[in-house]
Amino acid sequence: MKIATFNANSIRSRLPIVLDWLATHRPDVLGIQETKVQDADFPREAFEAAGWHVAFRGEKSYNGVALVTREPPESVRFGFEDGGPADETRLVRAVVGGVAVVNTYVPQGRAIDHAMYRYKLQWYARLKRMFAAGYSAGQPLAWIGDINIAVAPIDVSNPAAHVNDPCYHSAARDAFLEVCAFGFEDLFRKHHPGEESYSFFDYRVPNAVTRNIGWRIDYILATPPLAQRSVACEIDLEPRMREKPSDHTFMVAEFGKQNGARPAPDSVPSR
DNA sequence: ATGGCACGCATGGCGTGA
Numbered sequence: 001m002k003i004a005t006f007n008a009n010s011i012r013s014r015l016p017i018v019l020d021w022l023a024t025h026r027p028d029v030l031g032i033q034e035t036k037v038q039d040a041d042f043p044r045e046a047f048e049a050a051g052w053h054v055a056f057r058g059e060k061s062y063n064g065v066a067l068v069t070r071e072p073p074e075s076v077r078f079g080f081e082d083g084g085p086a087d088e089t090r091l092v093r094a095v096v097g098g099v100a101v102v103n104t105y106v107p108q109g110r111a112i113d114h115a116m117y118r119y120k121l122q123w124y125a126r127l128k129r130m131f132a133a134g135y136s137a138g139q140p141l142a143w144i145g146d147i148n149i150a151v152a153p154i155d156v157s158n159p160a161a162h163v164n165d166p167c168y169h170s171a172a173r174d175a176f177l178e179v180c181a182f183g184f185e186d187l188f189r190k191h192h193p194g195e196e197s198y199s200f201f202d203y204r205v206p207n208a209v210t211r212n213i214g215w216r217i218d219y220i221l222a223t224p225p226l227a228q229r230s231v232a233c234e235i236d237l238e239p240r241m242r243e244k245p246s247d248h249t250f251m252v253a254e255f256g257k258q259n260g261a262r263p264a265p266d267s268v269p270s271r
Numbered sequence: 272a273t274g275g276c277a278c279g280c281a282t283g284g285c286g287t288g289a
Contacts, residue, residue, distance in 0.1 A: 009277075010277085013278070061278080061279045061280065061286090061287085062288095108287090109289090110287085110289090148289075157272075158272080166289080167289055200289070202272065202288095204275055205275090208272075244277095247276080247288085247289080
């Protein structure tokens with residue numbers, strides 16, 4: 001099984017790159033963030049013509065998430081259901097091949113003295129409650145997406161220069177780690193301890209990819225039953241080197257067969 | 272790396288991203 005994530009920075013602008021990547025890598029599920037398109041204009045037909053299922057929720061210009069799958073997904077739901085802002089264009093979840101998948105576009109935060117930063121911290125707290133209420137660390141569960149945190153110094157170039165950046169500030173790192181305490185393991189770091197690799201490269205930095213100046217802010221996180229099955233997790237820099245790239249690139253994790261064959265009874269999230 | 276890019280928009284400069 002393969003699970004992948006990609007912040008597209010406009011799915012319409014990135015359609016050729018996404019369709020090429022899907023055809024080459026054939027993931028079971030690809031979570032996309034920042035589709036930047038309202039649902040009526042989402043290029044659904046292009047995915048379906050290529051044989052993919054796609055579930056999406058977006059808005060004009062901003063945000064937007066999607067799940068692209070080889071098989072029809074089960075139990076697709078958008079947004080929080082906790083009485084706060086649903087943010088349906090930042091959170092989509094489903095069950096794919098017996099694995100629960102939560103795909104998020106966490107708010108970036110703008111600046112640590114901005115209201116959106118407080119909202120970002122609340123977002124992690126809401127995620128923690130959502131996982132605690134609807135899932136178990138004993139079930140195969142993946143939390144994927146643009147999570148907008150470099151969690152350790154090796155996850156951003158020149159970390160000392162970014163201590164007040166909303167994607168590296170200690171309060172946000174702590175809030176992210178609080179969600180991870182539910183039982184998530186960072187699969188890229190599991191397979192590449194100590195490696196300084198990034199998933200985002202600012203357009204404004206010349207030759208950022210070849211100079212390796214960027215951020216690792218996209219993640220594939222897994223609960224123990226799923227993490228134990230992971231055999232690889234890679235950042236694919238090739239799409240970031242193409243013409244008209246996103247500023248992020250793809251990450252993909254591969255999993256071996258589960259022990260036993262059938263999912264645990266609690267593998268479907270409860271309401 | 273942060274003046275420098277790219278996105279979408281009832282566009283012709285602006286808000287946003289990270």
